[in-house]
Amino acid sequence: MKNYYKIGEISKLYGIGTDSLRYYEELGILHPKRDSNGYRLYNLKDMYKLNIIRDLRLLDFSMVQIKEYLDGQSIANTLKILEEEQSLLQKKIEELQTRQTIIRRQMAALQAASSIQPGIFTVKCFPARRCVQISQYITRDEEMDFVIKKLHKKHESMVPDLANQTVGAFFSMDDWRQGRSNVYQSVFFVLEHDAAEYDFVLPSGNYLSCFYQGSYQQNGQKIQEVLNCAAKQGLTVTGDPFELYEIDNRYTAREEEFLTEIQVRVS
Numbered sequence: 366m367k368n369y370y371k372i373g374e375i376s377k378l379y380g381i382g383t384d385s386l387r388y389y390e391e392l393g394i395l396h397p398k399r400d401s402n403g404y405r406l407y408n409l410k411d412m413y414k415l416n417i418i419r420d421l422r423l424l425d426f427s428m429v430q431i432k433e434y435l436d437g438q439s440i441a442n443t444l445k446i447l448e449e450e451q452s453l454l455q456k457k458i459e460e461l462q463t464r465q466t467i468i469r470r471q472m473a474a475l476q477a478a479s480s481i482q483p484g485i486f487t488v489k490c491f492p493a494r495r496c497v498q499i500s501q502y503i504t505r506d507e508e509m510d511f512v513i514k515k516l517h518k519k520h521e522s523m524v525p526d527l528a529n530q531t532v533g534a535f536f537s538m539d540d541w542r543q544g545r546s547n548v549y550q551s552v553f554f555v556l557e558h559d560a561a562e563y564d565f566v567l568p569s570g571n572y573l574s575c576f577y578q579g580s581y582q583q584n585g586q587k588i589q590e591v592l593n594c595a596a597k598q599g600l601t602v603t604g605d606p607f608e609l610y611e612i613d614n615r616y617t618a619r620e621e622e623f624l625t626e627i628q629v630r631v632s
Contacts, residue, residue, distance in 0.1 A: 498553035546585030604630035
């Protein structure tokens with residue numbers, strides 16, 4: 366077995382780029398010698414360091430931390446860094462478990478949405494729903510996406526999972542009465558029932574609901590259908606209608622697959 370290996374051989378053997386190997390040399394972690402042609406030659410005695418660097422980098426240890434450890438490697442320091450590794454691994458496990466929960470919720474939501482029949486009017490009873498919102502006049506779908514992002518940025522600590530977040534918007538009823546569809550006055554998120562911070566509450570009670578599929582440009586007509594249904598059933602409308610986005614561009618780029626619910630409070 367050779368005592369020295371060239372940089373290309375070490376790069377291939379350990380799966381570490383030559384630029385990284387040169388960087389480790391700059392940091393003083395590796396100390397290759399040079400042959401008569403100026404090529405770097407790596408001693409077998411330094412090879413164990415590359416295994417340590419690879420393992421610790423996978424756990425996001427900085428190169429400064431790794432160098433400090435290698436410079437003072439001992440049983441005590443090894444036990445210390447193993448404890449840190451264990452703590453970081455546990456954190457990664459928890460992050461993966463959280464991500465798994467998010468994915469399961471997304472799958473369940475999409476599977477449930479696939480069974481919803483558009484065009485059916487139902488009266489639903491809801492408890493009080495706490496919400497955060499941004500009031501902004503919106504006339505284009507692109508503006509809606511931007512405002513949703515602004516709202517999420519503002520409340521990211523309360524809404525870490527935007528993919529599964531219930532997102533809604535209140536229509537601009539003045540525009541609707543003038544024949545303009547797909548115009549909004551605010552965007553909101555429906556929070557968990559025990560949220561400590563919120564901007565307003567959707568009151569508890571009955572809400573007339575109807576889902577529609579496809580383009581948002583049809584929501585003007587759908588609002589009229591919901592209000593006509595309320596009148597036909599002898600229901601008194603006690604609030605402005607709003608949309609909730611069951612399936613939107615968080616899940617699909619195909620507009621025909623969008624699924625939106627219109628709700629309006631009734632008595």
